Amino acid sequence: MINKYSEIALLLDFYGNLLTEKQRQILSYHFEEDMSLGEISELLNISRQAVHDVVRRSEKILRHYEDKLGLVSRFILQKQKLEKVKEKLLVQNKQELIEVINLIDELIEQ
Amino acid sequence: MINKYSEIALLLDFYGNLLTEKQRQILSYHFEEDMSLGEISELLNISRQAVHDVVRRSEKILRHYEDKLGLVSRFILQKQKLEKVKEKLLVQNKQELIEVINLIDELIEQ
Numbered sequence: 001m002i003n004k005y006s007e008i009a010l011l012l013d014f015y016g017n018l019l020t021e022k023q024r025q026i027l028s029y030h031f032e033e034d035m036s037l038g039e040i041s042e043l044l045n046i047s048r049q050a051v052h053d054v055v056r057r058s059e060k061i062l063r064h065y066e067d068k069l070g071l072v073s074r075f076i077l078q079k080q081k082l083e084k085v086k087e088k089l090l091v092q093n094k095q096e097l098i099e100v101i102n103l104i105d106e107l108i109e110q
Numbered sequence: 111m112i113n114k115y116s117e118i119a120l121l122l123d124f125y126g127n128l129l130t131e132k133q134r135q136i137l138s139y140h141f142e143e144d145m146s147l148g149e150i151s152e153l154l155n156i157s158r159q160a161v162h163d164v165v166r167r168s169e170k171i172l173r174h175y176e177d178k179l180g181l182v183s184r185f186i187l188q189k190q191k192l193e194k195v196k197e198k199l200l201v202q203n204k205q206e207l208i209e210v211i212n213l214i215d216e217l218i219e220q
Contacts, residue, residue, distance in 0.1 A: 065128075082214055085214060107192055
């Protein structure tokens with residue numbers, strides 16, 4: 001499991017270009033640069049409530065695209081498989097090498 | 111380079127869920143099952159022109175998402191790297207093993 005902040009950062013990485021510049025910027029401040037809603041409100045000179053609304057609406061948009069496309073969960077699965085490949089390569093013998101090649105084939109097919 | 115039919119099939123694989131059921135179905139008939147516009151028109155009992163319009167509009171939607179997100183080109187690049195990893199594993203020596211692990215790290219970072 002990943003925490004909410006890493007999750008939104010990943011969603012932002014994949015689908016951020018589907019948001020407006022302002023939505024992306026505010027989510028990035030909050031979830032990537034760890035700024036509080038109050039700090040963002042001061043920085044952009046808009047109300048804390050407005051920041052809150054943008055965060056909530058933008059999160060909803062990102063989750064909508066993930067529900068439709070599932071690319072972040074596909075990416076997480078792939079990353080786990082690559083970590084496994086790497087681990088096996090570091091302690092390899094012939095049988096493990098075959099397993100590694102099978103895993104790579106799975107990744108190519110995905 | 112991949113041809114147009116494989117390209118649309120990939121776009122459909124990544125972004126197809128953002129189309130309506132009808133758009134996805136018609137693109138799939140045309141680009142994955144290689145049916146002509148005329149054949150689709152007969153099958154669905156709609157005019158050839160209507161099929162043509164759906165194909166053109168849906169293609170445009172898919173390309174719009176690829177322009178924004180670039181996930182298909184990211185996927186193609188990743189696939190090429192995995193093919194290279196596999197190739198090196200099959201003729202490996204120690205130096206090549208290090209290169210393989212570096213490539214895997216690049217794939218994990220992406």
